[in-house]
Amino acid sequence: MKAITLAAPGGLDKLTLSDLPDPGQPRRGEVRVALHASSLNFHDYLVCAGMSQTADGRIPLADGAGIVEAVGEGVRDFTVGDAVVSCFFPEWQSGPPLVGDFRGVPGDGIDGFAREHAVLPATAFTKAPAGWSHAEAATITTAGLTAWRALVVDGGLKAGDTVLVLGTGGVSIYALQIARAMGCEVIVTSSSDEKLARAKALGATHTVNYKKQPKWGRTVHDLTGGRGVDIVVEVGGPGTLAQSIEAVRIGGHIALIGVLTGAAGEVPTAALMVKQARLQGLVVGSRDEQEDFVRALEAAAIHPIIDRTFALADLAEAFRYLEGAGHFGKIAVTW
Numbered sequence: 001m002k003a004i005t006l007a008a009p010g011g012l013d014k015l016t017l018s019d020l021p022d023p024g025q026p027r028r029g030e031v032r033v034a035l036h037a038s039s040l041n042f043h044d045y046l047v048c049a050g051m052s053q054t055a056d057g058r059i060p061l062a063d064g065a066g067i068v069e070a071v072g073e074g075v076r077d078f079t080v081g082d083a084v085v086s087c088f089f090p091e092w093q094s095g096p097p098l099v100g101d102f103r104g105v106p107g108d109g110i111d112g113f114a115r116e117h118a119v120l121p122a123t124a125f126t127k128a129p130a131g132w133s134h135a136e137a138a139t140i141t142t143a144g145l146t147a148w149r150a151l152v153v154d155g156g157l158k159a160g161d162t163v164l165v166l167g168t169g170g171v172s173i174y175a176l177q178i179a180r181a182m183g184c185e186v187i188v189t190s191s192s193d194e195k196l197a198r199a200k201a202l203g204a205t206h207t208v209n210y211k212k213q214p215k216w217g218r219t220v221h222d223l224t225g226g227r228g229v230d231i232v233v234e235v236g237g238p239g240t241l242a243q244s245i246e247a248v249r250i251g252g253h254i255a256l257i258g259v260l261t262g263a264a265g266e267v268p269t270a271a272l273m274v275k276q277a278r279l280q281g282l283v284v285g286s287r288d289e290q291e292d293f294v295r296a297l298e299a300a301a302i303h304p305i306i307d308r309t310f311a312l313a314d315l316a317e318a319f320r321y322l323e324g325a326g327h328f329g330k331i332a333v334t335w
């Protein structure tokens, strides 16, 4: 079968289209899936660009969507022909967070989905929303489920809340769509007025250009009539957290998700304390949460925004496009 492999120590020029042995038939509890799409995440980029070490020959990409081709004995959740999407943490099925590293994560600690077929435990997948393309479904695994957990599982989002999303990448645009579908107001920041216009067209209540307004935390706070936002989808990290604390309401929730501005930095702890806000780190979610999210997507009838789609053989080019940060929403790869 065709697959992309990554030679150590990584780097986009170390991604190769290879011929690998067919994975064979599923054993008890396993499914064989014909994969057709993935989507790119910043974490996949860190692995493929060699900034996060992985094993030589690793098949990259955490997101995978396709069709069940064969089921092993004892598999009850799937039948041949089902459209499925992979789970970020195949070992975390339900309950509170169990995993604090990437050793079991496809495309990092184990082989990912940049390949034509995979044979894995059935518990490594959920059903995809009915009627979705494989590219759309693939966006659920990482970006979609992260946005869902930040807002709904951890943030306790309810109609009437105001959500702040930073930038217009995959997680943030998903969060915008989920929050709007659930009857919430959304404030979006971006470095680009053109992207802000697109966010408005998707239902953003207010928009702020964070390049033109470096103190955007105060601007956002003012836009809520001085109350502050209920939930911040914090994908920036150290370079944005102080402004997010400024923007959040007293007793609000900051979902600490991303490292776009770096991995460590100063936190204005006194400001956070006075706001009495909850700052919660999170990494994606469990399989049960993914099943809830798939049901919500079907009921809300929202579809992810895919900026551009690349062929699997052009994976390095797709990552260069991600690197340029010109995208809005998700970048997909199909085959």
Ligand SMILES: NC(=O)c1ccc[n+]([C@@H]2O[C@H](COP(=O)([O-])OP(=O)(O)OC[C@H]3O[C@@H](n4cnc5c(N)ncnc54)[C@H](OP(=O)(O)O)[C@@H]3O)[C@@H](O)[C@H]2O)c1
Pocket: 040, 041, 042, 043, 142, 143, 146, 166, 167, 168, 169, 170, 171, 172, 189, 190, 191, 192, 195, 210, 235, 236, 239, 240, 256, 257, 258, 259, 260, 261, 282, 283, 284, 322, 325, 326, 327, 329
């Ligand atoms: N913890 C988790 O479970 C989890 C899951 C998924 C992703 N993440 C992390 O979350 C972050 C976003 O992931 P993604 O997949 O959505 O990335 P992405 O699609 O590559 O997002 C890139 C966008 O982020 C925005 N951005 C960059 N610097 C910014 C800043 N200083 N302030 C505000 N926005 C900024 C830019 O938006 P504009 O072009 O509009 O300015 C840029 O286009 C990454 O750090 C990723 O590793 C974490």
